[in-house]
Structure formats: structure tokens, C-alpha cells
Amino acid sequence: MDQSVFKLRLGWNRFIPFIIYFFSLIIEKEAYGTYFTSWVFSLLLIVVGIIYYCRQRLFQQLLVLPMLGLSLLHYFIGARLNVNIHMLNLIGINGFGEETTNFISNHLGVYSWAIHFLIVLVLMMFFAKTVIISFQLESAARKILSLSVKYVGESSGSYTERPFPSGSINYTNEEIHGFSAFLEAKNIVKVVNEDGNFILSFSMGISPLSNPDLSSISYFQIDSDGNTAVHISVKDYYQYRKKYSFDQLCDAVANLFKRFFNEYKAHNEKRILTELGIK
Numbered sequence: 001m002d003q004s005v006f007k008l009r010l011g012w013n014r015f016i017p018f019i020i021y022f023f024s025l026i027i028e029k030e031a032y033g034t035y036f037t038s039w040v041f042s043l044l045l046i047v048v049g050i051i052y053y054c055r056q057r058l059f060q061q062l063l064v065l066p067m068l069g070l071s072l073l074h075y076f077i078g079a080r081l082n083v084n085i086h087m088l089n090l091i092g093i094n095g096f097g098e099e100t101t102n103f104i105s106n107h108l109g110v111y112s113w114a115i116h117f118l119i120v121l122v123l124m125m126f127f128a129k130t131v132i133i134s135f136q137l138e139s140a141a142r143k144i145l146s147l148s149v150k151y152v153g154e155s156s157g158s159y160t161e162r163p164f165p166s167g168s169i170n171y172t173n174e175e176i177h178g179f180s181a182f183l184e185a186k187n188i189v190k191v192v193n194e195d196g197n198f199i200l201s202f203s204m205g206i207s208p209l210s211n212p213d214l215s216s217i218s219y220f221q222i223d224s225d226g227n228t229a230v231h232i233s234v235k236d237y238y239q240y241r242k243k244y245s246f247d248q249l250c251d252a253v254a255n256l257f258k259r260f261f262n263e264y265k266a267h268n269e270k271r272i273l274t275e276l277g278i279k
Contacts, residue, residue, distance in 0.1 A: 005146050006204075006239045012048055012135065017041075034087050038076045045069030056134055056207035060127040071113070071120045078113045081105055134207045136187035141202040141218065143276045144188075145236060148252040155245035159237050161215060163229040164247060166254030169261060170226055179264045186278055189220075196224040200257065205235035220257040230254045 025037045049065030052058070077084055081104060085096050171179075180191045180198050190208035192199040201208040203217035218236045221229045230250040237246065260272050273279070 005149055005241060006142065007241055009239075012052070017044070033083070034090070035076050035080060035083060036087060038072060039087075042069040042073035042076075045072070052134075055205055056138070057210045057212065058130065058134055058207050060130045061134070063123050063127050064131045067120050067123055071116050074108060074113045074116050075110075077104065078109045130209060133187050134209055137190065137202065137208060138204055140186075140188040140276060140278070141204045141236070144202055144253065144256065145204065145218075145232075145239075147275065148249060148256050149240065149244055151252045151255075152244045152248040154242050155248070159234060159246055161231075161234065163221065163231040164250035164254075166228045166230050166251055167258075168226045168228060169222065169258055171222070171261070175261075175265060176222060179261050182264060182269060183260075186273065188276060188278070192219075198222045203233060203236060204239055205233065218253075220254060228254055228258070 021037065021041045025035065025041075028034060028037045046066040046069040049061050049069070052065070053061040081101065085101065088094070088096070176198055180189075180200060183189045183200060184191045189200040189202050192201055192208075192214070194214075199214065199219045199221045201214065201217050201219040206212045206216050208217055214231070216233055216235075218232045219230070221231070223229075230253045232246070232250060232253065237249075263269065263271050
């Protein structure tokens with residue numbers, strides 16, 4: 001459902017690219033004795049980090065994936081310098097004399113890589129968790145909007161930035177605090193408390209972790225009187241392949257969160273996680 005509903009765009013699985021990389025690297029090394037796979041994967045990490053930064057507006061994306069890619073490239077240059085020069089010769093890049101080779105060996109060797117890698121480890125200690133959570137929040141937002149659109153008909157109706165009033169719910173403070181804390185703990189939404197309102201924010205574009213203006217992300221809002229409203233960001237709305245009735249879509253998102261709230265009150269949290277594909 002998810003893939004057919006939304007436009008095609010880059011997505012990053014946390015583990016599969018690394019598994020494919022290691023298997024490809026072993027096969028290439030044993031078959032040809034080269035490391036082109038490492039060049040490609042290093043460039044991929046750098047490009048993915050830049051793309052995700054442009055999408056999510058999280059500076060951590062620039063510090064983790066691109067630095068990891070540069071560290072990987074640095075290692076293979078330092079530890080396999082002669083092989084890398086041979087690889088450059090294979091693709092028609094020549095002219096590396098002894099002076100150039102010595103300069104690279106002295107300044108980009110294994111010892112300088114160790115310092116580089118230590119810096120990367122420190123950055124990952126501080127920022128990798130934020131990057132992982134941002135991936136999970138984006139995935140959850142796709143699920144929320146994908147599940148909601150199943151109940152919405154196609155329409156040529158135009159998008160509007162106004163929050164859509166979507167009825168009301170009855171709740172106690174303990175219930176709404178527990179529900180919002182549960183969703184946030186599972187990295188489904190980021191909760192914002194504003195003027196007594198509970199705002200459950202989600203987005204397939206700018207990450208809620210970057211603390212953006214609420215008009216730039218999507219959210220389900222519950223005020224102190226139990227009145228609810230939905231806002232869908234323009235970027236999220238135009239990720240759909242087709243045009244859908246905007247009011248119906250907002251209503252469907254509200255109904256989804258209301259159903260999740262009822263499941264939470266009935267102690268059926270596992271149903272929520274199962275429907276969103278979260279373990």
C-alpha cells in the first residue's frame with residue numbers, strides 16, 4: 001500500500017545497505033582484488049546524508065552519514081594506497097608519482113584515519129540516536145498517511161493550509177498524557193505541548209525533531225476541551241501520487257488517531273504497533 005500511494009523517493013534502511021556493502025566488498029576483493037565497492041558506498045553515504053539533511057533539516061544528518069562515508073574512504077586510501085592508485089589507473093587516471101604517493105601516505109595514512117575514526121565515533125555517540133529516531137519518525141508518518149488514505153476518495157479539491165476541525169474526544173489527563181507518551185516513546189510522533197494543547201506531530205519531510213514551525217509539518221491536535229483538529233503539511237500532501245479530497249484526508253487522519261486512542265484506553269497498544277508495522 002505504502003509504495004503505491006506515494007511518489008517514488010530515496011529511502012534508507014538502517015541495516016540492509018551495510019549488509020549488501022560487506023557482501024559486495026568481499027566478492028569484489030576475492031574476484032578482482034579491488035575496492036570500487038568502497039568508493040561507491042562511501043559516496044552513497046555522503047550523498048544520502050546530504051539528501052536527508054535537505055529533506056529533514058537536521059544538522060545531525062550531515063555529521064553522521066557523510067562523516068562515516070569520508071572515514072570509510074579515508075581508511076581504504078590509507079590502508080590500501082597502492083591498490084587505490086592501481087584502481088585509478090584502471091579508470092584512466094594516471095600521473096601519481098612518488099612525491100604524491102609519499103604525501104598521501106604521510107597525511108592520509110592509517111594513523112590519521114584512526115584520529116578521523118575516533119572523531120566519527122564521538123559524533124555517533126552524540127548524534128546517531130537522533131538520526132535513527134528521525135528515520136523511524138519518517139517511516140511512521142508514511143504509515144499514518146498511507147493507512148488514512150485508504151478511506152479517502154480521489155478528488156481535484158485543492159490543498160489548504162488551515163487546520164481541519166475534526167470533532168472531539170473525551171479523555172482524562174492521565175489518559176492523554178499516557179497516550180501521547182506511548183506514541184512518542186515508540187517514535188511514532190513527536191509531542192508538542194502548546195498553550196494546553198496536545199500536538200502529535202509527524203512528517204515525511206522536515207523532521208519534527210528539528211523543532212520547525214508547526215505549519216511546515218503535519219499534526220493531530222487535541223485542545224484542553226477535547227476538540228480535535230488535523231493539519232497536513234503541503235509537502236506531505238503532495239507526496240501522494242494522486243489527488244485526494246483534502247477534507248476527507250484530514251478527517252481520516254483524525255479518525256485513525258481517535259481509533260488509536262481508543263485502543264490505548266482498552267490496553268490494546270500492540271494493535272496500534274501491529275497496524276503501523278512497528279515491533
